[in-house]
Amino acid sequence: MPDLVLKDGREIEIDMYELSIGEWRALLRPDQPDEDEYATIAKITGLTAKDVEEIKQPDYSLLIKAVIQKAANPVSDPN
16 A cells, blocks of 8 residues: 555555655754755655756645655555
8 A cells, every 4th residue: 555646646656664863853954955855755655856956846745744644654564
């Protein structure tokens, strides 16, 4: 079951095991360059950095919310 379905139908699975703690902390810094943020989000979603950059704002907002929720409980078993 995907963590998120974008408006265009793409199903997104968020894999927090792809993210180091250093990358997570960098993601939370407001001064992080956009390109680094896109690359980090791409790494955990299976999207490309270009896909992340071009995602529509409402989908991006939902994606970030899903990442934060997943980070709050990264090893939960949905079953």
